[in-house]
Amino acid sequence: MMKYKNIKIKFFYITIFLILFSNNLIFAETEGEPANDESKITHELKNEEEKEKIKNLYEANIIGKKNISKENTINSDSNEKREDKNLEKVEAKKSEAKNLNNQHENTNKSELHNDPEKKLAVKTIEDDKTESRTESTPEGPIEKGEKTSRLSILKENLVTLGFADWSSPTNYFGPQTESAVEEFQAYYGLTVTGTGNEQTLRKITELLGSMIQRGDRTDVALALKQDLDALGYASWDSPTNFFGSQTESAVKDFQKDHDLKATGIAEQKTLKKIQEEMERPVQSGDRTPRAQELKENLVRLGFADWSSPTNYFGPQTESAVEEFQAYYGLTVTGTGNEQTLRKITELLGSMIQRGDRTDAALALKQDLVALGYASWDSPTNFFGSQTESAVKDFQEDNDLRVTGVVESKTLARIEKVLNQPILLGDRTPMALKLKEDLVTLGFANWDSPTNYFGSQTESAVKEFQEYYGLTVDGVAGEQTKRKLTEVLETIIKRGDRSVEALKLKQNLVTLGYATWNPPNNYFGSQTERAIKEYQKDFGLRATGVAEEKTIQSVREQMKKVLQKGARNKESRKLKQNLVKLGFATWKSPNNYFGPQTESAVEEFQEYYNIFKDGMAGPKTLLKINKVLSDSVKKGVRSEKALEIKKMLAYLRYADWNNPTNYFGTESERALKKFQEDNRLPISGIAEPNTVELLIKLYELKSVKNKEYEVTFDRMVDLQMKHGNPKYDGAGKIPADEANVRYYMNPANFPEGTPGYLQFMLLDESANVSAKDLNEKFLKGKGMLENTGSAFVEAGKRYGLNEFYLMEHALHETGDGGSTLALGVGVDKNGKILRDSNGNIIRNKSHKDVYQVVYNFYGYGAHDDNPLVGGVNYGFERGWFTPAAAVIGGAKNISNNYISQGQNTLYKMKWDPDYVEDKNKYGKQYATHIMWAVTQAQRMFNKLGAGVFDSLAKFEVPTFKNQPKADANIPPAPNPDLPPTIVVNNYPANTIGKTTANVNFRRGPSTGYESITLINKNTEVSLIGDNDGNWVKAELNGIEGWIHRGYVESLHLYEVYAIGNVNYRATPAGERKGALSGGDLVVLSLDKNNNIVSKKAKLNGTEYNWIRIRVNANNYWIADNFLKKY
Incomplete structure (x- = not known):
């Protein structure tokens, strides 16, 4: 930590001194007055052996200082990378280093020694070998008044050490010399005599041998510069080992601040003081690079969050240090003392953090995966942001400092948690990871496992342990976790x-x-x-x-796979079984697996939908054994055998009046005949495929007759009193009793006629494929095209007959072409969106469109406003795709009728079950008395007579006192029809287009006779309307009426204004006339029936002008005065 700590300076220099003096250090002196030509003190070593000894000791001292520097440096990497704090110093330093390097390369040792700008001279015997010596060298102190050559050396050394400033010291010991010696003695705590006595000279020698000064290029100089930088007297980014002018200035500044001789030379006293400062704790009030470095390290370790730490040690720093000390169990002082700095160094040297790419990072990430804090399949050795986040989660869960940096405490806790068993009651990421692993291995099926280890988890662990032969205790201990890891890796x-x-x-x-x-x-x-x-x-x-x-x-x-070429007992057994199952006819199968055996195996595999390769692998052998063991065959006595015999009898393969449950020779013979007729393997064994077809054909011929405990008359009476029966689909013509009785009587619709389909069970699948629906029934059907999979899905989901759903949708949408079927764009509130021409917007990508709504079954499309009602109904239920509308509408059918027992068209119309149960009028789909028959007829038109050969099932009702079939259909009742009057006349040449296949009637009601059926997308001339839901039109010279819901005007608009609106010869041109608000006008379309428009300014305002047709002439009107009629 401290560059000079433990350097035994004193011992080292005393040793040098003893060597020097043991070899007769001699002082020479000459008499005479002071002069510039003074002799110098000479120091001579006895021999080269002593010289080498001093050199070795000096080098050992430097190496020691260098090693201690390395051992005691806090975050050397950080020291090497400090930012420049003084650009001028840095630039000067670079210049100095460059100049000195150049000088060093071109200057020899003697030049460096003699040039005072490069290095102050240290005079020794070696330097003075060429000078003359006196005959005798008197011993004793050098005193005032003396004039000898040794005196000049003393004076030069005093200059070197900063106690004098003679530019050319003489060999005379005068008052100035005496004062300098006294000052030196007092400075270094020697006896103040003013003479160059032995103690003084020894101290000078000691200092001169240990000092570091300008011109040095050593490791000791490097260590000194690092300390000066740490103490704030320099700001080198990467200090070198050269002691230059900047170093000298820094030393002087330090010496001045600490009441030392400001010489710029780092001698013993200066070095000692530097050492003391380096050893002093970093503490409150400091403003040094050491304080800044400490703060940076506290940030790295997560005890502070300064974004740009300064060099000031304030209250926040003190608190952070105290927190660090407390966290790691150190003495809490709030200062960066030796113990604290050593701990920081230890942590920084061992921690793993973001940006690392090491084996330690890889091992850490593997542990985090094992602990459930990460889910990398193949962790790398890079410590990135994800790793940091996982570490933070772990630290937070384990009451550690949340830093994202992995230091000793975090590593220890990871190791501890890894070794802990996971058991009942735990709520940890490890428990979550365990549960995910159990799901992966199939011992649990949680969709979204939680981190709680509950009873289900315990059971799953027990299953895992039992399955792999471990101790079954429900605890995920070391053995269980090791096995989990082992299994997951393979x-x-x-x-x-x-x-x-x-x-x-x-x-x-x-x-x-x-x-x-x-x-x-x-x-x-x-x-x-x-x-x-x-x-x-x-x-x-x-x-x-x-x-x-x-x-x-x-x-x-x-x-165990048997294949061609095998010759063994297993092959013989295989061949015997193939004979039993009807795939071969060998009378005495041998043990050879040859080409015939291979072919028989292939037939068996194809029959049971097993991959056909001719090899008898486990799948094939298991299937053979299962078929033989589970199938009804000769000699079996069971309920299943009885059922098979009943079906064989029903299908006329036997004539048992009262079959038993014994499957004997006759049963086998009858079954073989059935298999032969249906091209099945003829085995006489009721294997799965045979039984499946037998049941299918039996159910095909199965027609249930349901007898109701209610009279037919009561059914009719309830209809007439409460059903409001209608003769027509529009509900305009009341039905009379004769027609109600006719269409309610099942006997009037025998098997094989279209009306019989009203008894088809609608909650039973017709087993039709989506491909068949698309290719045979939905091709070219507008938005219903290619929706076969939706109908199949709806049938499976809600238990519905696919044919009925499809026909129902085709009818309601006019073969998929109605406005509701084509889709209606709406905003977020479900409001219908139209463009400037009044056309419905259907483009989902349009900026205003929130969703496009579809409705295929007419739900909500009431007569008063079918479009708005149908759109609102679909919007509220999220029918935003054709598939959603198909499936959603099917749910309504299932919920409202079929799931309530109304599972045939007949029941949906007449609801006999409710009448039988409640003796009241029930829930009915339509008031139209022919509704069920009409639906059945439509289905028959689509499916043809082949529907009766399909897998559809039927349920035919019968009532008490039900009459026989009527010979004739009753006549239609006389309707009270509305008049054929046009209320709103349209302009000449108004064109419309049908939006679905629609009846063209003789009057404005469904009670009027249909003239013809107009196909979808047919253009007609529109004459006017009855101010209601009917439009009068002309087609091929014949006039008739079309319901407004099935025809759309291409260019009929209404003038939208209060008062008159001008129309002009050209856009913004000459006024030609005016139209009144509410007038109808037709647009003048181009040859492709597109609206013609142009922009032009009128009185400074730009309008969009639309071309219109008035009195057979083209004019122009601004579009903001028009709206679609």
């Missing part, structure tokens, strides 16, 4: 892409659990399913993860 799981995954998949194919050709190295969802199936078959935990037990099992089963 598993192959979903998402892996490896050679091991490829090998596993190849084996699964061979074993019959997959059909990849060829398999790749990716473990995906299909591989997971195959693994689960394998695990179920072999009594393993069905996790879909290939861990050690599963992998070992796969290896063992691979050894």
Whole structure:
């Protein structure tokens, strides 16, 4: 820490002194008056051996100082990287270093020694060998009045040590010399005699041998400069070992501040004082680089958060130091004492922190994963922001200082927590990690595991322990955690892409659990399913993860695969079973697995949808054994055998009147005939595929007749009194009793007729595929095109017949082309959005559109305002895609009718169950008495007579006193029809287009006869409307009426203004006339039926001008006075 601590300076220089004096240090003196030509004191060593001894001691002293400097430096890296605090000093230092380096390269040792600007001279015997000596060298002190050559050396040394400033010292000892000697003696605590006695000369020699001065280039000079920098007397970024002018100035400044001789030479007293200052604790009030460095380190260790620490040691610094000392169990002083600084050095040297890229960082990250604070699959050795965050989480959970830096205390706690067992009641990240691992290995199925170790976790741990043969205690101790790690390191799981995954998949194919050709190295969802199936078959935990037990099992089963070329008893057993199951006809199968056996195995595999490779792997062998063990065959007596015999009899493969539960020879013969007729393997064994087809054909022929405990007359009476029955779909014409009785009577709609489909069960799937629906029924059906998967999904989700759902949607939307089917853009409040032309906006990417709403079943589309009602209904339920509308509407059908028992069209119309149960009028889908028959007819039109050969089921009701079928359909009642009067006449040449297939009627009501059916997107000429929901139109020279909901004007607008609005010859041009508010006007479209518009200014205001047609002429009107009619 302190560069000079423990340097035995005194001992070192006393040793040098004793060597010098033991070799007859001789003083010479000459008489005479003082002159410039004075002799000098000479110091001569006895021989070269003594010289070498002094040199070795000096070098040892420097090395010692160098080593101590290294041992006692706090954060040497930080010292080397301090910022320059004085740009001028730094620049001067660079210049000085450059000049001195140049001088050093071009200057020899003697030049450096003699030049006082480079190094002050230290006069010794070696320097004076060429000078003359006296005959005798008197011994004794050098005193006032003496005039000798040794005196000049003394005086030069006093100058060197800063006690005199003679430029050319003489060899005369006068009053000035005496004063200088006295000052020296007093400064160094010697007896003040004013003479150069032995004690004084020895001290001078000692100082001259140990001092550091300008021109030195040594490790000791480097250590001195580092201390001066730490004490704030310099600001070198990376101090060198050269003692130059800047160093000298820094030494002088230090000496002045500490009442030392300001010589610029670092002699014994100065060095000692520097050492004392370095050893002094950094404390409150200090303003030094040491204080700044201490503060920077406290920030690094997380005990302060200064963004730019200064060099001032204030109250905050004191508090941070106290906190540090208390945290690490040191004596709390609030000062940066030796103990504290040593602890900081220790921590900084061992800590792991952000930016590190080391093996220690890798080990740390692995521990954090094990503890549940991170989830890296393959941690690297880089300590980044994620690692820092994980460390902070750990520190917070364990009552450590939250710094993100890993020091000794954090490391110790990590080690302790890692070794702790995880047990019931724990709520820790380790518990969360444990639970995630248990899920991965299939011992739990939590969707979002928490960090709580509860009873379920305990049970899962016990299962894991039992499965792997560990001590079962429900505690995740060292043994359990080690096994978890071991298993997790060897598993192959979903998402892996490896050679091991490829090998596993190849084996699964061979074993019959997959059909990849060829398999790749990716473990995906299909591989997971195959693994689960394998695990179920072999009594393993069905996790879909290939861990050690599963992998070992796969290896063992691979050894048991039978294939072409095998000759063993297992092959004979296989062939015998294939004969039993009807896949071969060998009379006496041998033990050879040849080409015929391979073909028989392939047939079996294809029949049971197993990968066809001709090899009898576990999947194939298990299936053979299961079929033989589970199937009804000759000799079996069971309820299942009885059911099979009943179905065979019903299908006329037998004529048992009262079949028993015994499956004998006749049963086997009947079943073989059934298998032959349906191209199944002829085995006489009721294996799964045979039974499945048998049930299907039996149910196909199955028609249930439901008998109600209510009279037919009561049904009719309730309808007439409470049902408000209507003869027409629009609900305008009341139905008479004769027609109600006809359409309510099931006997009028026998099997094979379109009306019979009203008895089809709608809560039973028709087992139709989405592909069939798309290709055969939904192609070209507007927004319903390619929605087959939605209908299938809706059927599965809500238990509905797909055909009914599809036909219902096609009817309500006019084959997918109605406004509600095409989608209606709305804002966040569900309000319908239209463009400037009044057209509905349907583009989802339009800036104003929040969602596009779809409605395929007409829910909410009431007669008063079907568009708004239908849109609001769909918006509130989130029908923002065609699929959502299909499935959502199906839910309504299920909830409102089918799930309540109204599971046929007949029940939805007449609700006989409610009448039977409550003797009251029930819930009905429509007032139209022909509604159920009409729906059935539509279904028949789409499906054809083949629907009766499908897998659809039927339930036909019968009532007490139900009449037989009527010979004729009753006539229609006379309706009270509205007049065919046009209230609002449209301008000439008004064009409209139908939005769905729609009836063209003779009057404004569905009670009027339909002239023809107009196809969707047909253009018609619009004449006017009845101020209601009907528009009069002309098609091919014939006039008729169309419901407003199914026709849309292309260019009919209403003048939107109070008073008159001018129209002009050109945009903003000459006025040609005026229209009144409320007038109808048609736009003059281009040849593509697009609106024609131009922008132009009128009276300084720019308008968008629309071309209109008035009296067969084109004019222009500003668009802000128009709105879509």
